[in-house]
Amino acid sequence: MKVYAVPNVATPGRPAIFNPEICNGCNTCVEHCPMDVFIPNPEEGKCPIILHPEECWYCGTCVNDCPRPGAVKFNWPLQQRGYWKRKETGQVFRP
Amino acid sequence: MTTFHEFVGNEGHAPVWPYAIRYDQEQEIETDVLVIGGGIAGCWAAISAARKGVRVALVEKSATIRSGAGGPGCDHWCDTAANPLSKVNPDEWAEMLTNGFGGYGCGISREIQCRENYDTLLELEKMGGKIRDTDDQFKGVEGRDEKTKFLISPRMNPFHDTNVVIRVWGTTFKPALKKECERLGVKIYDRVMATALLTEKGIQGARVVGATGVNARTGEFMIFKAKATILCSSSGGSLWLINTELSGYNTMSPRAVSGDGIAMAWRAGAELTLMERSGVMGITPGFKHRWYTGAGDASYENVMLVDANGKALPIVTEPGWRQKNVDRMGMGFSAIREKVLKGEFALPFYGDFPSMPEIERKVVWNMLLEEECTGKIIVDTYTESGFDPGKDQLQNYALIEGSSLPQWREANGGGLVINWDLKTTLDGLYAAGTQLFSPGDHSFAAATGRYAGRKAAAFVREAGEAIVSKDQVSVERARVYAPIKRSDGMDWKELHAGIARAMQYYCSEYKTESLFKIGLETLQEIEEKWASTLHALDPHKLIRSLEDLSILTHAQIHLHASLARKASSRFLDFHRIDYPELDPPKWRKFITVKQADGKVQVGELPIGYWGNLKQNYEAHNRDYEGAWSSP
Numbered sequence: 001m002k003v004y005a006v007p008n009v010a011t012p013g014r015p016a017i018f019n020p021e022i023c024n025g026c027n028t029c030v031e032h033c034p035m036d037v038f039i040p041n042p043e044e045g046k047c048p049i050i051l052h053p054e055e056c057w058y059c060g061t062c063v064n065d066c067p068r069p070g071a072v073k074f075n076w077p078l079q080q081r082g083y084w085k086r087k088e089t090g091q092v093f094r095p
Numbered sequence: 096m097t098t099f100h101e102f103v104g105n106e107g108h109a110p111v112w113p114y115a116i117r118y119d120q121e122q123e124i125e126t127d128v129l130v131i132g133g134g135i136a137g138c139w140a141a142i143s144a145a146r147k148g149v150r151v152a153l154v155e156k157s158a159t160i161r162s163g164a165g166g167p168g169c170d171h172w173c174d175t176a177a178n179p180l181s182k183v184n185p186d187e188w189a190e191m192l193t194n195g196f197g198g199y200g201c202g203i204s205r206e207i208q209c210r211e212n213y214d215t216l217l218e219l220e221k222m223g224g225k226i227r228d229t230d231d232q233f234k235g236v237e238g239r240d241e242k243t244k245f246l247i248s249p250r251m252n253p254f255h256d257t258n259v260v261i262r263v264w265g266t267t268f269k270p271a272l273k274k275e276c277e278r279l280g281v282k283i284y285d286r287v288m289a290t291a292l293l294t295e296k297g298i299q300g301a302r303v304v305g306a307t308g309v310n311a312r313t314g315e316f317m318i319f320k321a322k323a324t325i326l327c328s329s330s331g332g333s334l335w336l337i338n339t340e341l342s343g344y345n346t347m348s349p350r351a352v353s354g355d356g357i358a359m360a361w362r363a364g365a366e367l368t369l370m371e372r373s374g375v376m377g378i379t380p381g382f383k384h385r386w387y388t389g390a391g392d393a394s395y396e397n398v399m400l401v402d403a404n405g406k407a408l409p410i411v412t413e414p415g416w417r418q419k420n421v422d423r424m425g426m427g428f429s430a431i432r433e434k435v436l437k438g439e440f441a442l443p444f445y446g447d448f449p450s451m452p453e454i455e456r457k458v459v460w461n462m463l464l465e466e467e468c469t470g471k472i473i474v475d476t477y478t479e480s481g482f483d484p485g486k487d488q489l490q491n492y493a494l495i496e497g498s499s500l501p502q503w504r505e506a507n508g509g510g511l512v513i514n515w516d517l518k519t520t521l522d523g524l525y526a527a528g529t530q531l532f533s534p535g536d537h538s539f540a541a542a543t544g545r546y547a548g549r550k551a552a553a554f555v556r557e558a559g560e561a562i563v564s565k566d567q568v569s570v571e572r573a574r575v576y577a578p579i580k581r582s583d584g585m586d587w588k589e590l591h592a593g594i595a596r597a598m599q600y601y602c603s604e605y606k607t608e609s610l611f612k613i614g615l616e617t618l619q620e621i622e623e624k625w626a627s628t629l630h631a632l633d634p635h636k637l638i639r640s641l642e643d644l645s646i647l648t649h650a651q652i653h654l655h656a657s658l659a660r661k662a663s664s665r666f667l668d669f670h671r672i673d674y675p676e677l678d679p680p681k682w683r684k685f686i687t688v689k690q691a692d693g694k695v696q697v698g699e700l701p702i703g704y705w706g707n708l709k710q711n712y713e714a715h716n717r718d719y720e721g722a723w724s725s726p
Contacts (some may be wrong), residue, residue: 002107004103004107006100016097017097034161035351050099051635060471061161061166064471064472064475065160084445084477084488087488093481093487
């Protein structure tokens with residue numbers, strides 16, 4: 001296994017998760033993202049590359065405007081995931 | 096393979112920059128009206144000017160389809176005093192909004208908002224924006240008007256009974272605005288950051304004749320020659336916040352909100368006011384929990400808060416129709432804290448969705464939150480993860496996430512001095528939205544943008560040709576490209592953090608003449624010693640570096656304005672240790688600052704310098720036909 005010397009992953013490092021089975025690399029998210037978090041994949045038809053993850057504003061535009069539902073899923077950073085409680089049971093959840 | 100690190104792991108090298116690099120190449124564009132900033136105000140300014148038959152170019156640093164604070168969505172159209180269900184008079188409402196800040200509101204823009212934002216909303220509907228419950232999805236919800244199918248918000252209502260706020264489906268707005276811009280032939284330049292205003296003969300204070308810009312993907316230099324320019328960019332963000340890896344959600348706005356417009360106007364010699372005003376950033380997502388995620392935002396109308404044992408709190412996030420005797424979030428929280436410490440209330444608190452009538456729950460969760468700004472992705476994420484508002488209580492983060500530090504501030508409310516045409520003190524330069532010295536919402540940005548567009552178009556018909564100074568362009572080109580010409584130097588993130596630290600130390604909670612002076616000296620040191628070493632590896636980082644320079648200029652303006660106001664003011668959240676008396680009558684005025692021949696000049700304007708709102712609005716808009724006809 002070849003190990004490369006790379007800088008640390010930014011925090012957060014993956015604001016969105018692409019599903020390569022559904023994403024067809026149309027790059028709508030690349031074009032709509034207000035912060036230019038993504039760049040197009042050098043290989044046409046493939047999922048975009050997350051280049052500036054720590055600049056994400058968490059506006060959700062990449063997911064909301066995606067023409068292929070399920071191609072990209074939002075991935076909240078751990079410390080931003082909200083909690084809720086089922087009133088009947090008192091059980092606490094979060095995404 | 097979707098992250099940079101995965102790409103490197105698989106390919107053995109970094110991806111090649113995906114866009115053609117065009118450093119030192121330039122494009123010249125000639126237009127009648129140049130709009131800087133393609134957010135809500137900018138799109139409306141462009142549409143309104145284009146409808147008057149002039150050529151319009153729109154420069155947007157991000158992507159017009161969703162850019163701006165209101166780009167992803169908007170759930171309330173506020174201060175719609177001229178709507179048919181309103182119970183208030185627009186002129187009186189504008190007076191109230193203006194005087195509600197000790198007279199430090201911007202009367203002109205508030206009058207425009209109250210007179211014209213309902214007309215703006217109706218035009219938006221024609222473009223495809225959804226503003227009514229036409230499919231009867233929320234039949235039975237309180238505040239719904241059967242005839243107009245408007246959903247009136249209870250905001251303001253329990254206390255004022257006004258019907259001035261309309262709930263809207265704002266996720267539909269920005270795409271509709273962009274489409275209308277395109278239909279009208281507006282030339283949109285996305286991913287282009289405007290960097291400097293061009294003035295006649297390059298003289299500070301002379302007529303504005305366009306602007307320069309740089310492409311955020313290619314690095315190409317842009318020269319826009321325009322008879323009139325409308326500044327519609329954002330106000331300053333992150334002046335006091337050290338953004339490192341959390342930059343995206345540290346502030347209410349994305350990092351791209353860097354006060355470029357204010358910095359450009361200052362360098363061009365425009366007069367600014369209320370630049371000393373700032374406020375503690377109460378919400379600071381990132382350091383705290385992101386706003387809408389936890390029953391702690393203005394969209395949670397009617398949602399009662401309960402403690403961990405289900406005991407009702409005498410407080411709500413946002414008052415609803417019948418919640419007349421409860422405090423709004425933030426007010427009276429110290430009393431609740433005391434009770435928590437005594438064990439009378441148990442943490443954490445929750446938004447009690449299940450106790451709400453079903454239709455009210457549905458309108459809050461499925462309309463307001465989904466439509467408001469960045470709320471849709473929150474609702475969708477929770478829903479997909481099993482959150483059921485009929486069964487689940489949403490956690491609230493009050494108290495457990497702590498209070499904001501007084502050093503976490505935001506520059507709010509300062510902006511360009513304007514007249515009744517929304518024209519600045521520079522000929523050819525207009526302003527709208529957050530460039531004005533007023534707090535404002537989505538409808539404020541829309542109505543003022545629309546107004547500035549038609550006034551700028553009228554100016555264009557009378558204006559002479561715009562002549563650009565080649566020398567000024569050369570100087571700006573050198574400034575813009577400096578960070579990519581260096582082979583080494585300081586990264587944009589470190590410089591931003593250094594500026595923010597200086598602001599935290601020398602211009603935040605503790606305000607004195609000597610601290611301000613140390614602050615200015617520190618900023619000068621940063622400018623000379625560190626900003627001059629800014630190094631950018633690609634066009635994207637070049638843009639971020641140039642934003643740092645805007646932030647630095649903005650910080651300097653703030654300190655100059657702070658030095659000039661030798662008094663404390665409750666309304667401006669401006670508390671000087673050396674001048675402790677609050678709002679002494681002789682300091683009840685607008686302090687103005689500008690540059691002339693590179694030197695700072697301080698001036699003043701009386702409160703209410705715009706005169707009678709109703710009379711002056713009407714005198715300046717005789718040809719305007721809107722829904723409101725003055726009695």
